[in-house]
Amino acid sequence: MVIILRNNADEKQLNHLKSWMKDLHIEVHETIGKKQTILGLVGDTTVVDIQMLRALEIVEDVRRIQEPYKAANRKMHPEDTVITVGDVKIGGGNFAIIAGPCSVESEEQICDIAASVKASGAQMMRGGAFKPRTSPYAFQGMRADGIKLLEEAKEKTGLPIVTEIMDLSQLPLFENVDVIQVGARNMQNFELLKGLGKVNKPILLKRGLANTLQELLMSAEYIMAGGNEQVILCERGIRTFETATRNTLDLSCIPALRKMTHLPIIIDPSHATGIASMVKPLAMAATVAGADGLIIEVHNNPARALCDGPQSLTPEAFDDVAKCVRQVLPYACRD
Amino acid sequence: MVIILRNNADEKQLNHLKSWMKDLHIEVHETIGKKQTILGLVGDTTVVDIQMLRALEIVEDVRRIQEPYKAANRKMHPEDTVITVGDVKIGGGNFAIIAGPCSVESEEQICDIAASVKASGAQMMRGGAFKPRTSPYAFQGMRADGIKLLEEAKEKTGLPIVTEIMDLSQLPLFENVDVIQVGARNMQNFELLKGLGKVNKPILLKRGLANTLQELLMSAEYIMAGGNEQVILCERGIRTFETATRNTLDLSCIPALRKMTHLPIIIDPSHATGIASMVKPLAMAATVAGADGLIIEVHNNPARALCDGPQSLTPEAFDDVAKCVRQVLPYACRD
């Protein structure tokens, strides 16, 4: 951490600052220039509240040099984290496809789709029971009943279940769920993250619509600081001024996160674009860019899907996507 | 709602679409062009799921013409909503200032600040007991103890309390809280919104960092659809590429929301800019632009504030801001 002092900083306050840092076991190195004095802080600066430093009268600016995340930081854990869900592994060279409908709608629907995506090579199934919808008048999901139907589909196909939680009070219903998803809109629902830090299940954490990669890692850190180190990161598009796609898929996040963290990274091309015909090129792109997996929406009747119809693939289209992804997977960039 | 059909749309599917709309009591008017056929839908289109229409094979695009919010819509309720908190009113020409520290830190701190902001003319006090912090290692608030201290300060000063809820499980602690705040990061925590729809207290709903005004109103609609119509909207800066300020304060939201909704609109210049010296010019600007109130951070020792120090005003600086705001208030634009 580097502190830039104001010109003619009061000596007393400076000494006060130095002794505060000393209490935190942080060394202070001073660089005195003609126009500017800089303090270099050496030690574990994650304990320093950067806002408190900025509030000091003698401080002009503070720049963090060490990252504010520890558990999620690749510098602290150089090896890739591999997350195991039943027989499936994600991360560290293990690639997995999660597929299924936006919402669970009926036994027939979820079981048919599960069987079909399994046949096409998906390793896990997804399906929303609790649905975050912008409008209170839109379909809100089958909730507890939806989870039961997912469990049935799992029994029939053996595919592990990935489904979204929206509130900690729903946690008891997730006993047989394999991977708990935190949606983009809840990425900074810190009470939820804290609660999930005490769960012994992998958490699929989606990046918020306007969140930086560092913030995504800080949210992962909330879960990991609670003791649950099984976090899968998921990019699903960020919000920009562009209107031709629902969101802007940020594939640069793959090489960027690869350096920052040891956690696996999966990509959701369905929500990112909102357009079924764009899922294939972007799924393939994510794969060669080195993603650890994909999460893709599939519906046996997209035109009747109770939500997010336009972005869902038919089972046939998904089969084609899965094939094309497998074709390019051997060439995936793992630098 | 307007549906643009694909060229050579299948007649059968078109008839199917028309009969579906008929079932929803919506009239369909057809405009047949050489290159494009357009269907105009007439009726209560808030019941139509736009995503389902978009998923139909024969549909190229759908454009909403009516707004998707009803309870919050000024067209349905032309009169300004006035929200009453004890003796204080907000909205419909009633202007109120809410002031206080980012976090409750001690009895002395919160009582001193409450007395001081009251003397300067604040009508309500704010103070965080539950604090949403990006880092799990940062101060998370005094929680239940913080609420108790707020209650003490209220007893001493008579100022109503505004404080943030982060999870529905905390609701029992909010019995003596006057206005429950939903933070920007929880603006689309729909389970929380639904729960607050059943509470009989005003809700101060902050706009998310990357949310449109329409989405803000849809979140208000979640609360109102549950039966609680006491919603105060709050703009606190949106996220852009600019780095000179913490966020970009969107003051155009005042005239924009004024047209869209009857709910009161308040502005938070402290969080929007993150810089104490910018609070005064932007508080004054918000006032003349027609805001119904302000929410401002004040701390008796900003340099020691446990969070958000750099954006807090000293009590003296707040006194000056409150005076300047009162001076321009008579000229506020209310068109």
Add this chain to the structure above:
Amino acid sequence: MVIILRNNADEKQLNHLKSWMKDLHIEVHETIGKKQTILGLVGDTTVVDIQMLRALEIVEDVRRIQEPYKAANRKMHPEDTVITVGDVKIGGGNFAIIAGPCSVESEEQICDIAASVKASGAQMMRGGAFKPRTSPYAFQGMRADGIKLLEEAKEKTGLPIVTEIMDLSQLPLFENVDVIQVGARNMQNFELLKGLGKVNKPILLKRGLANTLQELLMSAEYIMAGGNEQVILCERGIRTFETATRNTLDLSCIPALRKMTHLPIIIDPSHATGIASMVKPLAMAATVAGADGLIIEVHNNPARALCDGPQSLTPEAFDDVAKCVRQVLPYACRD
């Protein structure tokens, strides 16, 4: 185009509007609802100024349904445009890599790099003679001398030259340049675009930092409307709130533009990320997503490059990128 009328629109003004549309040979179809009347316009609405319609008292809103671009529109020209530069073709299934330094610095530098990227399989070379730099104190390029050095390198290697123009007054110097580049910051320098519409050379048009795909096509339309239909579109990252990369590379633009236009689309992963180690994964991703080509920065001594060093590849690293791109090219998505 659809016009939404205000309630109780004045009959006289409505008739006036209708007769104006008739003069433009546009048919008007009326959909009268209980709350809203909609006019559907049928005909060539690119001649209608949407702002003028919006300004009418009786008009609440206007929505365009037809795209405002014609020459660049795939609906008008279903076949892919193939652009020929010497022996090289781009578009319609022809893939090309353009490589070279950010800036031309010396004869030795540009000739060495040109020879090296040719050996690695690049089909064209790039190199900046006129450099748009944020700071007036930064190196501004070798200008006319730089163009001469590019010509020498072309003579030695046979590689066609791609280089940027910053002002129409520089055009005479571009006689032997093969492809003229318009930089992101000049994407809406309309006088420059008009001037290039009269040139008989391919134009490589970079997307602006905050421009939509539709605006990119409107800028292409400026060039094409002048008579020059040889436009190559280039995505080079857009500006968002994310700071881990210089810009956010929008690879969804490939499938999106593919539908909107027949023009070739190339991707610049070097400027998009600003980080050399991210070029390979994103170059491969762009290739399988269906790009028609890549433009990549290569420098024989990145640590000494006079600008944009951190994003330049060494010749060895470029050789690896080119190999990996060729490996995945056969699998590129062309749907």
Add this chain to the structure above:
Amino acid sequence: MVIILRNNADEKQLNHLKSWMKDLHIEVHETIGKKQTILGLVGDTTVVDIQMLRALEIVEDVRRIQEPYKAANRKMHPEDTVITVGDVKIGGGNFAIIAGPCSVESEEQICDIAASVKASGAQMMRGGAFKPRTSPYAFQGMRADGIKLLEEAKEKTGLPIVTEIMDLSQLPLFENVDVIQVGARNMQNFELLKGLGKVNKPILLKRGLANTLQELLMSAEYIMAGGNEQVILCERGIRTFETATRNTLDLSCIPALRKMTHLPIIIDPSHATGIASMVKPLAMAATVAGADGLIIEVHNNPARALCDGPQSLTPEAFDDVAKCVRQVLPYACRD
């Protein structure tokens, strides 16, 4: 400037870096930590190319501490710059309103509007002769003829003229123009800026749609570095995800720029919002926030304006805005 070195940085390269800095007359101070070594650079670091430093193998990151702009920097010129146009002054406590149509359309139109805005208290008139339009099929301005009509209106009213240049080749036509405007889309047209650096007239420089305040100052620096120090900065809205307004007006720029620079700052609420009814509240807000002036679109027949009709005020509406602005001007924040 602070350089963060990689762990185990090569000694030889480090010495090389130090001697390079020495050549630039910059002192290097070293802070050696257990995990990180930091170099503090002291001296005139505007001559250091930050990208070149970043490209060095031993460098992990570089942070600028001094601003990269000098001539525009308030630290170098503490006094407000006052710009004089005929009898009108802008800056340093002098407030001016510039008003007029988006485009010059006819002698009658421009002369009528000029007389009318003068009567309402405008100190200068604006009117576009060269019009940057997104579409090549939209009205492009009266060009040379438009400038002549502006000169006539000036003769009749005495109001100085502000009008936009789009290319340096148009400069001879601007002989009698008082203030030359550079539009948002040309903010980083560096060749244009360089040319205007040699002109002896005030330049009104509009912020680009996605440009930071620092970039705006760097563009001002281009003009000032050429010798022309008469630059007026103008905020006209930035591009965000919000769609309720055309752009998002960033009024925080007023206090932010006030600290960064001594140049005057004016606000354009017409282009920022694109909606006439929002001009008044935001013009008043800008005024109390401490702007040095406003630029407002006025048209005697907004419904017939050849461009930007919906955002133009009638002369009557402008008269009201000017009155309300004058009422709050005495209370403007000048801290």
